[in-house]
Amino acid sequence: MQPTAIGDALFTKTQQRVLSLLYGTPDKSFYANEIVRWADMGRGTVRRELERMTSAGLLVSSRTGNQLHYQANSENPIYPDLLNIVRKTFGIADVIRQALMPQDAHINLAFVYGSIAKLDESQNSDLDLMLVGDLTYSDIVVLLLPVESSLQRTINPTIYTLSDINSKLLQGSSFLERVLKQPKLMIKGVINDFGEPLQDQGSA
Amino acid sequence: MTLENLYKTKALHKEPPAKREFNGLVKAAIDRLNDAENTELSYASRFDLAYNAAHGLALAALRSAGYRSDKRYLVFQCLSHTCNLSKSHIRIFSLCHDRRNRAEYGGYLEQDETLLHELIVNTQTLLTSVRSINF
Numbered sequence: 001m002q003p004t005a006i007g008d009a010l011f012t013k014t015q016q017r018v019l020s021l022l023y024g025t026p027d028k029s030f031y032a033n034e035i036v037r038w039a040d041m042g043r044g045t046v047r048r049e050l051e052r053m054t055s056a057g058l059l060v061s062s063r064t065g066n067q068l069h070y071q072a073n074s075e076n077p078i079y080p081d082l083l084n085i086v087r088k089t090f091g092i093a094d095v096i097r098q099a100l101m102p103q104d105a106h107i108n109l110a111f112v113y114g115s116i117a118k119l120d121e122s123q124n125s126d127l128d129l130m131l132v133g134d135l136t137y138s139d140i141v142v143l144l145l146p147v148e149s150s151l152q153r154t155i156n157p158t159i160y161t162l163s164d165i166n167s168k169l170l171q172g173s174s175f176l177e178r179v180l181k182q183p184k185l186m187i188k189g190v191i192n193d194f195g196e197p198l199q200d201q202g203s204a
Numbered sequence: 205m206t207l208e209n210l211y212k213t214k215a216l217h218k219e220p221p222a223k224r225e226f227n228g229l230v231k232a233a234i235d236r237l238n239d240a241e242n243t244e245l246s247y248a249s250r251f252d253l254a255y256n257a258a259h260g261l262a263l264a265a266l267r268s269a270g271y272r273s274d275k276r277y278l279v280f281q282c283l284s285h286t287c288n289l290s291k292s293h294i295r296i297f298s299l300c301h302d303r304r305n306r307a308e309y310g311g312y313l314e315q316d317e318t319l320l321h322e323l324i325v326n327t328q329t330l331l332t333s334v335r336s337i338n339f
Binding site: 136138161173 | 295296299302312314
């Protein structure tokens with residue numbers, strides 16, 4: 001039997017999507033429509049969840065014109081705990097995406113692989129991060145250090161340039177082939193065809 | 205955690221520093237670092253040489269402070285105290301340490317020229333710091 005991910009044991013998919021946005025970026029508020037788009041789920045389902053969470057005090061809502069918008073409620077008694085639960089379970093990709101923003105222009109592709117992407121994370125599993133782009137380890141490590149400390153997890157980055165990864169795939173790298181076949185948590189870019197040389201996302 | 209606290213938790217041992225040992229560690233690190241830049245050698249050898257140069261220098265710094273540890277990971281972590289190294293600088297070494305373990309015990313070393321280059325550059329910087337230690 002597949003082990004259940006912590007996030008799935010605690011929350012429904014809708015709750016996870018709502019929380020990953022609102023507790024992943026707790027300093028921002030979002031219109032109901034934006035949240036529905038982000039969640040990629042039925043409007044009614046998301047709306048009901050937003051109302052329930054607001055009524056429980058997990059979110060605050062306010063009205064601008066005829067639009068309701070929502071934000072994480074930092075006054076609720078479990079605010080820091082819920083923030084941590086979200087960050088440590090399903091909010092990881094979003095947290096990393098934000099941390100990598102300063103280098104975004106140099107990143108073609110980024111994804112988490114290994115146990116976290118496979119959703120069989122044990123409490124202390126390291127986070128394996130693959131980055132393709134024009135980057136150095138020093139650039140990346142400096143951005144990931146605060147994430148490592150807030151997630152209390154070691155992040156192991158592997159960096160390839162686009163030409164590197166293409167030539168390695170053509171030569172047949174068992175490491176890369178294994179990584180590409182694994183479940184991934186995409187942070188940036190798309191992989192259409194595993195095992196095929198990757199196209200330059202920018203110019204293609 | 206300070207070195208003294210690490211000693212109290214038994215993570216470090218105490219041992220008086222020795223000039224001859226220090227000089228030996230630094231000399232070996234310089235030779236290894238020079239050889240690591242020899243592109244005629246295989247990637248695995250160059251990586252080993254650079255990694256061991258970094259470890260030797262980190263150990264020399266720890267020994268000069270009067271401590272010892274046989275845990276390589278910890279020897280690198282102590283660089284924040286022994287050489288005032290930044291967290292990101294140390295993180296590059298611990299990343300290399302993980303790669304080295306994967307190679308040593310898992311039989312797999314990815315040819316990563318970017319990482320090797322940064323390891324060499326960071327070890328050169330560390331060499332300058334370690335050389336300036338007076339005890």
